[in-house]
Amino acid sequence: MxxxxxxxxxxxxxxxxxxxxxxxxxxxxxxxxxxxxxxxxxxxxxxxxxxxxxxxxxxxxxxxxxQLVPQLPRWLTLTATLQAALALIALVAAAPFVMNLLPAIETPSFTEIFFRIQSQWLNLFTTITNYQLPNLPTLPPLQIPTLTLSLALAGASLLWLVGNGLLLRKQIR
Ligand SMILES: [Zn+2]
The missing domain is CATH 1.10.287 (Helix Hairpins)
Structure with a gap:
């Protein structure tokens, strides 16, 4: 068995x-x-x-x-800050070159743009004050060149990058 x-x-x-x-x-x-x-x-x-x-x-x-909070290595944040600084330098260095490449686009100074916006607002203000039906005020489009706009945008994003880098460094400390 x-x-x-x-x-x-x-x-x-x-x-x-x-x-x-x-x-x-x-x-x-x-x-x-x-x-x-x-x-x-x-x-x-x-x-x-x-x-x-x-x-x-x-x-x-x-x-x-x-480690509860994943920490970025120090060299990485340093690299990010350096990259932002380098990008800023490159942008500043390239700006006149880019403007030479695009001679068709005129680049008004910031005061010029400011005055334009101001006059637009003044126009709008006067139209509102003299508001009469049925004539609705039609705003002419703002005449800010695209290059200036893109430069301003690039500057803003760079500021954002640098700010982020500083924030990261603060968090790590
Ligand atoms: Zn057996």
Whole structure:
């Protein structure tokens, strides 16, 4: 009479009362001994699976609890600040060159633009004061050249970059 799979399982789990009987059978029966070895290796494999999952979980936990706030390396923020400064220098250096390349676009001074906007507002103000139905005031489009606008935008984005760099440095300290 061979051992059943159930008996072998219970033997491996140490949940069988008559271990001596089973051990004596295993000692005399190569078939059952072989089946036990197969079961044992299967159990070992199954045991190793949750172990792997657990160890990776632990690794993730260690990584996340090691530092609550991920910190950028110092050289990276330094590089970002340097890049912003370099971009600013490049923009300033390239500005006259770009203006030479685009001679068709006239570049009025900021005071000129300011006066234009002011006169526009004055126009609007007078139209509102002399408001008469049904003549709705139609504003002429603002005459700010695109180059000046794009330069102003580039300056604003550079300021934003530099500001961000400073903020990052403050956070790291
Ligand atoms: Zn047997």
């Amino acid at each position: 061979h051992l059943t799979d159930e008996q072998l399982n219970e033997y491996l789990d140490n949940e069988i009362p008559d271990r001596a009987d089973i051990e004596s059978h295993l000692a005399s029966c190569a078939d059952c001994a072989a089946r036990l070895t197969v079961l044992q290796s299967l159990f070992a494999e199954l045991d190793s699976l949750p172990d792997i999952a657990l160890s990776t979980n632990l690794a993730v936990r260690f990584a996340s609890t090691g």
